[in-house]
Amino acid sequence: MxxxxxxxxxxxxxxxxxxxxxxxxxxxxxxxxxxxxxxxxxxxxxxxxxxxxxxxxxxxxxxxxxxxxxxxxxVPYLPCPIGLGELAAGLSWVEPGRTAIVPGLAHPDGDVMRGEEVQFLGAHASGLTTGGGLLCQPGTHCKWARLEQGRIGQFSTAMTGELFALLKSHSLLAEFLIGAVSDDQSFRDGVQDGLSGRLPRDLFRVRAAALLGHRTVSQSASFVSGLLIGHDVGGVGFDQGEQVSIIADPELGGLYASAVRIAGGKSQIIDSQAVFVSGIAQLWKARRS
Amino acid sequence: MxxxxxxxxxxxxxxxxxxxxxxxxxxxxxxxxxxxxxxxxxxxxxxxxxxxxxxxxxxxxxxxxxxxxxxxxxVPYLPCPIGLGELAAGLSWVEPGRTAIVPGLAHPDGDVMRGEEVQFLGAHASGLTTGGGLLCQPGTHCKWARLEQGRIGQFSTAMTGELFALLKSHSLLAEFLIGAVSDDQSFRDGVQDGLSGRLPRDLFRVRAAALLGHRTVSQSASFVSGLLIGHDVGGVGFDQGEQVSIIADPELGGLYASAVRIAGGKSQIIDSQAVFVSGIAQLWKARRS
The missing domain is CATH 3.30.420.300 (2-keto-3-deoxy-galactonokinase, substrate binding domain)
Known part of the structure; x- marks a missing residue:
């Protein structure tokens, strides 16, 4: 043939x-x-x-x-929802009829894809998706999409794989991440613990927001810092109106104080050298040997 | 003097x-x-x-x-809850009466600290904490501790700062993280988005679990992979019993399938090359130019 x-x-x-x-x-x-x-x-x-x-x-x-x-x-992103026909109509022709590039998609919530739209729409067109319209493409950047009557509606991306690679290559955890990954009890324990969060997704949206002009590059560092500190503070679980003592310099302490306030708490910033000295002095007084 | x-x-x-x-x-x-x-x-x-x-x-x-x-x-970790007196009693003497090392603390939930216990207990001893007993030490690894009658009870660590540094130095986001961080609207938007998660904390506990013997180093990669995929899956928000089509090789797809199952969903794994080809063929058929 x-x-x-x-x-x-x-x-x-x-x-x-x-x-x-x-x-x-x-x-x-x-x-x-x-x-x-x-x-x-x-x-x-x-x-x-x-x-x-x-x-x-x-x-x-x-x-x-x-x-x-x-x-x-x-090639400019096309908006969602979008089906195969609309995507085909949007092909970008380098040489008419001879060479074309498939446009990527943008979602108004602030996410983008290039390439996966072909797989998602292909999954539907091929009849291989026997179930509902929710699709997932794991990888460096895991893509999730919801198909509505054969068209890509909602989609989102999590930088799950990249985060894992970062942690494995460059982080404090690197030396602990040498084993093989398999669907074992440890894996399931991890899943159970992870189910309530969404950090990988939030991180990816930083890139998308900058690409789509929702946020400037110069604002991104602030946003990511807020994101991480927000996850941090949100995971602590203090009561509304409770007071948090933040041992830090005014700059970093101020960021945490802001996050605590947003989370419904109150805070004060305490100088870390002062409390170290105080602690060590008390400790020395209390020594036995 | x-x-x-x-x-x-x-x-x-x-x-x-x-x-x-x-x-x-x-x-x-x-x-x-x-x-x-x-x-x-x-x-x-x-x-x-x-x-x-x-x-x-x-x-x-x-x-x-x-x-x-x-x-x-x-110096072996001491257990919590612990106060200044007990910590002092646990000093490790290199040369009796002359040179001592303060022991670190371990929490049965699987966390450790070395050094921050001095600040936390010092904050209380100095009277500088006028509010409740929840204390926070931001930094590379952000430490949170709850004081109970002057003793360190619960504590936990989030690798917030390290995660930020990783993302800034090595990730896809690096080029977007060049701006200065300040308590501006972007920062607050990030906080708002981050409040529901807890990934930084879960990540740090991987190290603590290995250090404390709760999990072997060879199990850690599985656990972290599960953690990240669990956060990923948990952030998607599908209905109980809903079907997810996972476009992936059997190995990675299997991990996602397991996570989807744990989250209460169902899934099928679809070969990604097959659906790409199917999609591209359909796309070509549907072309206009």
Missing amino acids: AGHLIAVDWGTTNRRVYLLDEGGQVLATARDDRGIKAMPRSGYLSETASLRQRYGDLPIILAGMVGSARGWIE | AGHLIAVDWGTTNRRVYLLDEGGQVLATARDDRGIKAMPRSGYLSETASLRQRYGDLPIILAGMVGSARGWIE
């Missing part, structure tokens, strides 16, 4: 190429590390030429980060 | 030395970067000798990570 279409799932780090026949069956597939990070912007034209040399003089359709500001051509 | 005691708050990265008089007043203080990371184990004896050379032939009391496995001598 002859090739009909070359499709490329072109991500940040990797690229997967498919040669499809007219019925959508895969005739050939190849994966390499020529993700957009490895590509100069001037290199895409020769890359598509080389794909045609290899697979035949066929139309090429590209999805993923290739359509981002760091890719070949920045 | 003559020096009476040399006190050292000896942390991982930094060290602060205080020369105190008999009334607990500070006569001199100095801070340097000779934290335990910069110290060979054999160097502590000459360090204390050099402190005496500088400040007088006085007793020396050391608090903080100097009493950890990576410090001078590993």
Whole structure:
């Protein structure tokens, strides 16, 4: 059977190429590390030429980060809800009828995707989703989407995988994260503990908010600091109106005081050197040996 | 007034030395970067000798990570609740009456501290805490403690600061975290969003659990993966019994399926390449140009 279409799932780090026949069956597939990070912007034209040399003089359709500001051509996000037809109508043509880039999606709540929209809509189109309309794509950035009558409605992203990688590579926990991951009791204990939170999701939305212009880059550090301190304070569980003594310098202490206030508590900031000295002096007085 | 005691708050990265008089007043203080990371184990004896050379032939009391496995001598954690008297009784004497290390504390819920116990008990002893018994020490690892009649009862740690540093240095968010942090609207928005979570705390407990023998190092990766995926799944908010379609390889998909099940949902795992191909084929069919 002859090739009909070359499709490329072109991500940040990797690229997967498919040669499809007219019925959508895969005739050939190849994966390499020529993700957009490895590509100069001037290199895409020769890359598509080389794909045609290899697979035949066929139309090429590209999805993923290739359509981002760091890719070949920045293709504006399309709004949700959106179905296959609307996405197809929004294809960005590099060469009309010959080479197209699939646009990414933006959600008004402040989230974006590039590439996953193809899988989500494909899951519905293929009939592989026998259940409800909630879909999940785990990975570095885990994507969740809710399909409504075959169209992508709500979606959100959590940087779960990246957070894990960060913790594994760079954090205090690194030395504790050397074991293999499996669906064992430890894993389930972790799930149980984790169910009430949502930090990974909130973190990802920082990037989306900056990309979508909801928040400037210069505001992001404040926001993330507030996010983390809010999670911190929110997890403590103090009573409304209760007083918190914050042992810190005025700057960091002030941030915590603000968070405590927002959470319904009161606070005072106490100088840490003063209380250390006081403690050590009392301790010395109380010594036995 | 003559020096009476040399006190050292000896942390991982930094060290602060205080020369105190008999009334607990500070006569001199100095801070340097000779934290335990910069110290060979054999160097502590000459360090204390050099402190005496500088400040007088006085007793020396050391608090903080100097009493950890990576410090001078590993001093076992003492249990909570604990007050100043009990902590003083538990001082670990390197040289009786001359050189002592303050023990750290362990909480049965699975948390540890070394050094902060001095500040917390000092805050109470000094009368500087005019409010209730809940205390907070923000920083790389934010410590919260609840004092009960002057004794440290509950305490917990969140790796809030470290998480922020990780995100700032190594994450996808790094480029968005270049602004200064202040108590502005962005910060407050972040607090508001963060209030319902507790991930930073859960993460820190991974280390404490390993240190306290509640979980082996080889189980930690599983636990953290479960924790992050649990936060992820818990933040999505699907209905009980609802079906989730997970587009993933069987390994990662299986972990998500397990988490969805624990959260009260059902799931199926769908091959991501199959749905990509299906989606791209449908998209091509639906094209307009």
